[in-house]
Amino acid sequence: MDDLEADARDGIQILINAIFECPTVSNEDGVFATLPRSVKNQVPRAKPIPKQKAMTRWEKFAAAKGIKKVKKKRVEFDENTGEYRPTFGYKNQGKSGKDLSDWIKEVPDDAGNSLVTVDPNADLYQVEREEKKNRVAKNQMQQRRNQEEAYAQQKGMDHKAFKKQMLYKQIVDANVSTASMGKFDPKLKNDNVKVKGVKRKFESNTAPVEVEKKKNLEIAEKIGKPKKEEINVRQAVNIHSSKRRK
Helix, strand or coil: CHHHHHHHHHHHHHHHHHHCCCCEEEECCEEEECCCCCCCCCCCCCCCCCCCCCCCHHHHHHHHHCCCCCCCCCEEEECCCCEEEECCCCCCCCCCCHHHHCCCCCCCCCCCCCCCCCCCCCCHHHHHHHHHHHHHHHHHHHHHHHHHHHHHHHCCCCHHHHHHHHHHHHHHHHHCCCCCCCCCCCCCCCCCCCCCCCCCCCCCCCCCHHHHHHHHHHHHHHCCCCCCCCCCHHHHHHHHHHHHHC
16 A cells, blocks of 8 residues: 555646746746646557548649639629629529529521521520530549549559450450350350459468458448449440530
């Protein structure tokens, strides 16, 4: 018991000495020590530092040209109505001001004579809607391409090589999708795709502790995360081509 009291006394004495090594202030109430505002304790990380997110094509272009992101204004002056309107959301200029600013469209003078044929009897509003759909489809296709490039960059692969590998995998899957597993299907010219069987791989029952810890961490990271959308390049190209033909 005496040893515990001695250790406690020594610990408290060390704490008091450390406190009064800080700057002190004296007033009518006594002497006070000014404690440091923040004490940073370096502790080891449980997981590795997150990798930097891959830059998209636009981010690379903006960095090369020195373009800085500017926050969009909440309201802007609408010359058609002579008042301030929201740039997005309720009563924005694109929706509420459309009936006032775009209530009639003039047919171009060179309609039917220019290289880009414009039907004089066509519904220009419908043409505008179709152009918007094409722009949205193109934007979505470019977004998927950026996601593919970012994923390939994370894997340390070239984008074209990654796309070629994914197309090769789709061809292999298509060859074994028939009832005969592609055995009696007609072969294409210069078709060197070899369908390899999948060999079952059994894990060792005496795996090291590090391997088991890594697997458990991967399972824990997947729990609660939304499922990422898998990109089907061929399907995206077919959808885009069919929309252009329409």
